[in-house]
Amino acid sequence: MSDPKYLTIIQDLKQEIIGGKFKPGEKIYSEGELKKKYNVSNTTVVRALQELVRDGLINRIQGKGTFVSKSILNKQVIFNEYSHFPNDKKIGFNSFENLERTEVHSIKEIIDKDIAKKLNISNNEIIVHFERIRYADQIPWALQNNYIPKSYLKNVDLTNxxxxxxxxxxxxxxxGIDILNEAMRETIEIEFPVENEVKSKLQINDSPVYRIERITxxxxxEPFEFVKTYVRHNYYSIEIIKEK
Structure with a gap:
């Protein structure tokens, strides 16, 4: 059960930031001030601030304090991802229609402290790793790694x-979870040079890839899934539209 005070801190700070009490880039309360204001432990304060960092509302800078994110607030932003054949018309990211297929290369149970941290579970908990490769006209264009805590997949047959x-x-x-419509946080970066294992599976030489990381x-x-995807650079593009 979630700590009510932890949720209260999150809700109050969200209202103050979105309501304009604190401007983008402005410093907000210190951990000590929040601890005293809500009469809670330092652990509760840190947990609440971490959630607000995940939501993109604040940034924490060691030795300096906590600041309101300079990201756009209260603005409608449309973010489109596209996949396409090189020099071809772009189409929606989730479909190459009849030209695209996905192969599951492996499903393994692993223990990984770095991934466990992203999933907010203990270091020794078992994680199910799904490795899939997406092909377009026989060309491997995306390597997808999905990581889900084993606790969500108890008694599930993973052999097929x-x-x-x-x-x-x-x-x-x-x-019963629609992961495509749950809350998520995604980062997209260019990776170069590329790990040999990724180059081998995508059948590329000395070219960059997009590395897309997402937590659902x-x-x-509560994190359900961590996804790390590598995409051939010429098979992917993004478009961002901000409404006035």
């Missing part, structure tokens, strides 16, 4: 790889 070709549909079937959240900002 073909059943997990569409992971989102399978998760909806077995968990359930209610109360």
């Amino acid at each position: 790889l073909d059943e997990f070709t569409s992971l989102s549909e399978k998760i909806l079937e077995i968990c 959240y359930l209610s109360q900002n």
